[in-house]
Amino acid sequence: MSAETTDQLPTFETARKLGLLPDEYDRIIAILGRKPNFTELSIFSVMWSEHCSYKNSIIWLKTLPRDTTGDAPSRMLAKAGEENAGLVDIGDGLACSFKIESHNHPSAIEPYQGAATGVGGINRDIFTMGARPIAQLNSLRFGNLALPKTRRLLKGVVKGIGDYGNAFGIPTVGGEVYFDDCYNINPLVNAFSAGIVETGKVAKAIAYGVGNPVFIVGSATGKDGIHGATFASEDISDKSTEKLPAVQVGDPFMEKLLLEATLEVIATGYVVGIQDMGAAGIICSTSEMSAKGEHGMDIDLDKVPTRQINMEPFEILLSESQERMLVVIEKGKEDVIRQIFDKWDLNCEQIGVVTDTGRLHFHRYGQLVADVPADDLVLGGGAPQYEREYREPAYFQEFKKFSIDSIPDVETAEVRKVAEHLLSHPNICSRRWVYEQYDSMVGTANRSTNAPSDAAVVSVKGTDKSIVITVDCNSRYVNADPEEGCAIAVAEAARNIVCSGGEPLAITNCLNFGNPYVPEVYWQFVGAIKGMKKACERFNTPVTGGNVSFYNQSSDEGPVFPTPTIGMLGLMENPDYRMTLGFSQPDDLIYLIGESKNDVGSSEYLYSYRGVKGSPAPVFGLDEEFTLQSLIKEIIREKLVVSAHDISDGGLFVTLAESAMAGNVGFAIETDHRFRKDAFLFGESQSRVVVSVSRKKQAEFEAAVQKSKVPFSRLGTVIDADFVIDEDVVFSVADAKELYDNALGKKLQA
Known part of the structure; x- marks a missing residue:
């Protein structure tokens, strides 16, 4: 818009160019x-x-819950929308301020500055509250990694986040990176920050x-x-x-x-x-x-x-x-x-x-x-x-028609092929190429660098407390079923915090969707809000605020997958509760807590290996999930497990592989013949956790789980150096780590 325009009163045409609607222009005049x-x-x-x-x-x-419910005392010191960021009482006169926001559009056209200023902006929201930032996370989505544009955007965004965060002096302690064709034009760059303030010094x-x-x-x-x-x-x-x-x-x-x-x-x-x-x-x-x-x-x-x-x-x-x-x-x-x-x-x-x-x-x-x-x-x-019109898209019912019987089960000889595909897939393989560009140890508060866990654990200096933080969303699940998919995102965030030894407290969200004037897009948004509401109420994790990012779409590619990123804050009162995801000693026992299903819906296996793009979200039940998490908290506090790692992307096999690689050991398990082999190993049905248990704790562990009524089964044992399934060696730990650790870097050099 030219400066000369200021010399005369603008018309509605000017208002339209500035993005205003006719009735909004009339309202301004009124x-x-x-x-x-x-x-x-x-x-x-x-x-x-x-x-x-x-x-x-x-x-x-x-409609989202803004405070704790029932008999639980409120920890909310600032409700959603009241201040620059959420504020949660963590005890001993301290509070945690945290928030997540998007910088999608700027990053799409200038990835370095777009991402860098996203980091700067979210940190300012935290210290404007009077809180000193102590940790950052990010949630990133890009298009097909085979495209030069995607590689350019990824490199620019990661360098922007790293350069700004490293120079500013706040550690990046975790996050997520996903790839799908729906993000080819419009990447998503969501930045999360958390800081600590004395409750009497909040601005x-x-x-x-x-x-x-x-x-x-x-x-x-x-x-x-x-x-x-x-x-x-x-x-x-x-x-x-x-x-x-x-x-x-x-x-x-x-x-x-x-x-x-x-x-x-x-x-x-x-x-x-x-x-x-x-x-x-x-x-x-x-x-x-x-x-x-x-x-x-x-x-x-x-x-x-x-x-x-x-x-x-x-x-x-x-x-x-x-x-x-x-x-x-x-x-x-x-x-x-x-x-x-x-x-x-x-x-x-x-x-x-x-x-x-x-x-x-x-x-x-x-x-x-x-x-x-x-x-x-x-x-x-x-x-x-405004409440926009919304309409169920035609694909929703089509996705529900998928039957697992329409695809062949994996044969024993094919297990290695699927495993290799998943461990090297950019949505599952190590993001080492990304996180090595971030300083994760500045401030010396990060407790997760040398002992990885499902969520980041960050010490609160001067206390025994740690905040436990994570960002989570599987947008493929949300696209398949917005309500269930968003509820899963909340549940997985809580599960990650619980498996790390924390207690979930509250969430912030970054709601990334397409154009709200498209009824099918708005239907996705409404469904996601409903799913978030019911999950947050079940886990008693109020919504402290966040960010809505609409218009993530292009005329050529259409909207991105609905991506309601959940940033969750948890608290670890005692450092002894700290739990790693890595297996430790050979001869420890491996258990599955939770029940497998004959389900491969929306799994990475089904989507990218079998090429089936339309299927329902994974099997999920809120009550089942809540009971599981209650049990996991108990057995961690009672020191009955050596490790805990939730089952998510890639299914049981990937969970086992990640736990084994973290401990530089192997595993030997038997599949459960009540289920198809692909569903058992690679399905992503929810509410399941893999734990390892020392033999001397076996009886006490099994008694605690049996008392809880949560289904569980013994899978096998930790062994020295191989991944063994049904007595067949699938990988050595060395080969698996080579594949898993270097796949993303190799794809970026292609």
Whole structure:
């Protein structure tokens, strides 16, 4: 949009180009009592975008549980949407702030900066709460790895995450990477961060107190990221590369300075409110803080430090330049904040004051350039809310028609071939090529590096506690059945935390879907919310917030698989509960806890080895899952097992292989002839965990499991160096590790 447009009142055509609907344009006129000027129209366009207002999703998001239920005491110190991130009490006067967000569209056109600024933004959400970040995760989805574009995007995203996170000094302790053709055009880049704060030192995103000064701190404001929120609220197309300026540019070293200065100024006790400038920049921070505090602001845009001369008012307001904060400080304490930020060599400029008008007045060159009511701009205020039409897609019933009898079972001689396919598949093989580019040990809090577990375990310094964190979603399951698939994602996240020795507490989510105006896409979204709701209620894991990312689709490829990524926080009170997934000693016994099924639905085996793309989600029951997890927690705390590893991608065989490779040992098992061999070894039916048990604990272990009524069976034993199934050697551990560890790197060199 040209700067000249600001000289005249815009028409609806201008509004349409900014992403506004006809009735929204009329609504703006009604709110203002006049036609908006271009700056005001730009303000409404970003604040009413899906990315900022959740206008197409908030009605359903409100149905999710926001607090603990029943007799369990509430740990929620901030409910979903109340603050920059979720906040959960972990005891002893401490709280954990955590959140996950997407940076999909920017990463699709500029993968390095798109991913890097995603990491920067999510960490700012955490330390704006007054919490010091201690761990990061990421959930990544890419297209076909055989495509040069996919390899370029993967390399750029991973380098962006690594360079920013490593320089910022926060360890990346885990995550997930998946590949499917549905992500060829539109990759998904979801970043998670968690930090620790004393409960009495939490900062809030609010503005109040007439006359209190408003400061902008951190980096100068440039033209990068303008209309980034609008860009994130439209489909990817051939013209998306023309919007490269909508991608922000990050500086991790500046962010490190901002982290220390922010925590120091919060510690003074003089901060009234503080908010990160992420999506929509200054206008988002000023409007959300003012609306929450039921106040207004007078802002002089001339005082905003800028990187370019003669920036237009809308450019200053909408810029998403990184490493910036808006701070409201107590009147009379201006010198305190200036001295702190001067010490850290950061910009710190008073740009306005808090008023009691409820309106935002923006001035430029002595002229009033925008006058808008704060509450009408924001989620929960006057921003529009829609419930879109939704319709079950035709494929859903077709997928249900799949019968396992339509494919041949694997013969004994074929087991190695399937095993080789799975261990080398990019959705299952080691992501070593990725994680070796991340610093996982900076801060010396990561307890998972040398003893891998299903979830990351990170020490809370100065206590015996650890947070246990994971990100999980099998989007193939969700595509097959959104409600069951999303419930499985929550259950698997909880299962991973339990198998690592933790207690699940709460979740954050990153909801990645296609265009919400497509009824079949919105049906997927609604189903996923229903599945998340019932699973979170069963596990008593409230939803603390997160991110909705619609429009993940292209005109050529259609929508991505519905991908509701679940970021879950757990707590480990005692370090003795720490559990590894690796087998330890030869002659330990291997057990399956939970019951196998004659089911290969939506498994990697069925999808990529047999080539069957349409099938139901795996067999799953919430009550069965809850009972299983209760048992796993008990036997870990009673020290009855040596290792625990849940069965997920690749089925039982992959779980056994990963446990064996982690301990550099082998296994010998017998298949259960009540089931087809492919279903038993490679099916992904849920609510199953593989554990190893020392012989001296065998009787005590079996008694505990029998008491619980959870089905279990002895599979075999840990042995020295081979993978043996029904007395046939499938792999040596050395050959399996060579295949598993290096497959991804070799594919990237192809």
